[in-house]
Amino acid sequence: MKNQINEAHEAVENNSNDSSTKRKVVVPGEVIVEGEDFLPGEGTRREGAKIIAGKFGLAEEAGRVVRLIAIFGAFIPRRGNVVIGRVSDITHAGWLVDIDSASQSFLPIEESPRFINRNEMDQYLAIGDVISAKIWTVKGKGIDLTLKGKGLGKLEDGFIFKVIPSRVPRVIGREGSMVNLIKEKTGCNITVGQNGWVWIKGPSIDAQIKARNAVTLVAEKVHVNGLTEKVEHWFAENE
Amino acid sequence: MTTKQLKRSDGRKANELRKMTAKVGVVPNADGSAMFSFGDTVAIAAVYGPRQLHPQHLQNPSTGILRCVYDLLSFSVYDRKRPGPSRRSNEISKVTGWALEPAVDLDAFPNTVIDVQIYILQADAGTRTAGINAASMALAHAGIPMRDLVCSVALGKIDKDLIADLTKEEEDFKEGEGATDFAIAKLATCDEFSLLQMDGKIQPEKVKEITKMAEETCKEIYEVQKKALKDVVESDMEEKK
Structure with a gap:
């Protein structure tokens, strides 16, 4: 398939759909949790007993690790992307x-x-x-x-458009579940780059537009739980 | 502080700020943007980047740099402001950059620049402080790694009384000891000041009172900023329910 999923981001996605994790919106400098038991993960730092956010985004407690998921921001290139x-x-x-x-x-x-x-x-x-x-x-x-x-x-052919790069992991979904769902429903070929550019090529203009709308919807509702079901619902409504 | 009740023309208490409004995401094209206002002073800020820095000789291979531009729009003041950079706006651009720099962490973006552009839509004193507040929210909105948000407020003294958030009218106060204007920026959650500017005369012991007042008022500003940032994410969440 045309789709390559970055392993690091896949790992992020594995945890974020887990319903046992707690999420909240934090601003830079805000204390996420207090306690010696917690470990500061990506995007956070420890000061004494406090775990502090280093960015604006969603803070997530997965067991003892506290991580910050960015939902805004430019693409930061990494090897393998x-x-x-x-x-x-x-x-x-x-x-x-x-x-x-x-x-x-x-x-x-x-x-x-x-x-x-x-x-x-x-x-x-x-x-x-x-x-x-x-x-x-x-x-x-x-x-x-x-x-x-x-x-x-x-x-070749098709067209490209942009979504916010920090939301790409969600557009791809767990092991590609989200993008595969959109591909299946619209019959389009979709490639999502980690830099936020998305390429779509489909059998008809209508199918391409539908795929584009679905991708944009996912990128906008990135912080909503149970997004896959909502997208399925959206497809049912826009048959 | 003075016990006698101070009369301000808009009926505020000495340490009361004007009504603050803040909104995040006002410039859809930018990577991050925000609006902040103190009463009739309205500032918008847009952040672009990290992006490649030209001219190349300004690039720093060990860290990214912050480039700030502040200006008044022509219609923001009563007498039309001639558009383009001026001595005043150049100076304020510089100090705004210095006020924001300690809060951002650009080590991860060598050779790049983050452009911060601040424009004042309407001016009624305290424009640089409103600009700094807006810029700090816009930087956070752009997903830039930051130690903290920056809160900024203009405090001052008219005659012998210390007051918070002067209006233009109060800034032009001429009687008694006249008016003193103190622009202050502070990192929200730690005890660090990143901007201290003064225009006028003041007794050294009063400066201590001013910094104490700054800490209190900055807390209020921080809450407003925090709420605006969280709203931009949470409003979508509510909608979905």
Whole structure:
């Protein structure tokens, strides 16, 4: 399938659907819980006995670990993330790709799955082409991408749009459950990049629009419990 | 503090702030945005980034930087403000940046910039403090890692009385010792001040009273900011029920 799910984010999702966990909205600097028993997880810090939020988002207590799930904010590239980008320039050694992040990203010619003649690079990927690629390294000056991997490569036809990047894990769902549900209901091909760009290609315009609306709905209602059922309900209503 | 009842033209008590309103998410295009107002002073702030910093020589490979712009809109004051940067707005942009910097944690974003733009829609004194309050909410809304929110308030002294949140009318007070204006920004949950500015004259012992007053009033502001931020998420939740 075209969909690659980042393992780290998958792990996050596994816990967040668990009904035994408690969630609340916190602002930076707010005390989430007090007590020596708790462990500060991602996005939180410990000060004495207090666990303090380091960001605005949803604080979640999963057993002893307190974690903060960001629901706003730009994409922070990590190694292994699958992203959707647009080719913005061609250099002698590869392609410059716009993935909507703070640093430049570069796709070296060696990282394409087959041999490409340096003189005919634009026949493989031209300026403006949309690709799904994996982040190979994140260095101070920039990001290196690769196209070697399952489901990576040029995305032909279809269209792309943006959702808030911190909500991508929810759009994908646990082990891809949410995106698979939308695919199944609309018959569209969907790829969700960790940078918040979503690519949709479907059998008809109507199906594509429906898929887009469903993805947007999920991204908006990211903090609602039992979202999968609600989306199923939404599909039933908009038959 | 003085026991005799102080008469303010709008009937407020000495340590009473004007009516505050705050709203988060007022600029849909921005990564984070907020509006904050003290009575007739209205400020909006929008945050973009972290994004690539140009010109490149400003880039810092060890941390991200915060770039603040503050300005009055032309129609925000009685006499039209000539648009564009001025000596005053440049200075306030700088101090706003300094007031916010201790609260944000940009180590994770080397070579990048976070742009904070603050515009005053309507001015009735205390614009920089309203701007800082709005900007701190907008930064949080943009998902920037932060140690704390920043609360800011203008305190002051008219004649011999200490008062909170001066209006333009009070700032122009001429009788007796005249008016003194103290702009203060404080990190909400810890005991750190990030901005202290003064315009006018004041007795050193009164400065201590001022800082005490700042702590109390900042608590009120913090509650307003917190509520506005939580509302933006929770309003959706309610809707769904």
